[in-house]
Amino acid sequence: MNEATPNAGHIALVELEKQGKLSAVITQNIDGLHQKAGSQKVHELHGNTTRFYCTNCEQPYSMIEVRKMLDVQMPPNCLRCAAVIRPGVVMFGEMLPQAALYHSEQEVRACDLLLAIGSSLIVFPAANFPVEAKEHGATLVIINKDPTPLDDIADLVIRASAGEVLSKAVEGISR
16 A cells, blocks of 8 residues: 555645645545645544554554564564554544544535545445535535435536546636
8 A cells, every 4th residue: 555646636636725725635545645645634534554553652653664563573563662553544443533523524514615526425424524514505516436325415416537527627727
């Protein structure tokens, strides 16, 4: 996953942010590609596989540090207290990071346009964000190749590749 690169959709979102047209990215993805592309304000609801921490003292570790540790021992142990180091992602049954959830909800309530991009819109609580945005007066655009349970409340549904659609949107705005 460390070698994965951002796609055209990630790059287009960065451009929208630079133009002041995008206030934040809320993502359930754990790959860190939004940050790799250059997005500045990213709320990661399920964490990120590029960050690790000690299960005891919460000492943070980078992916590079953990990769070196894995050459010596599996699972890697904390250099400070010797407890197990784990990835910074939400595992099944764990609570979502409360700060990311709080900031995401604030963004959703304040937005005038919510783009639901490449999501099945079936994983909660994020699946409720489009509904909440609509309740607060936002326009809802769903960009997804497949139908979602929220298509009927969307103001616009686009069945295409996110990278293709977002790239064309940025191109159209830049003219």
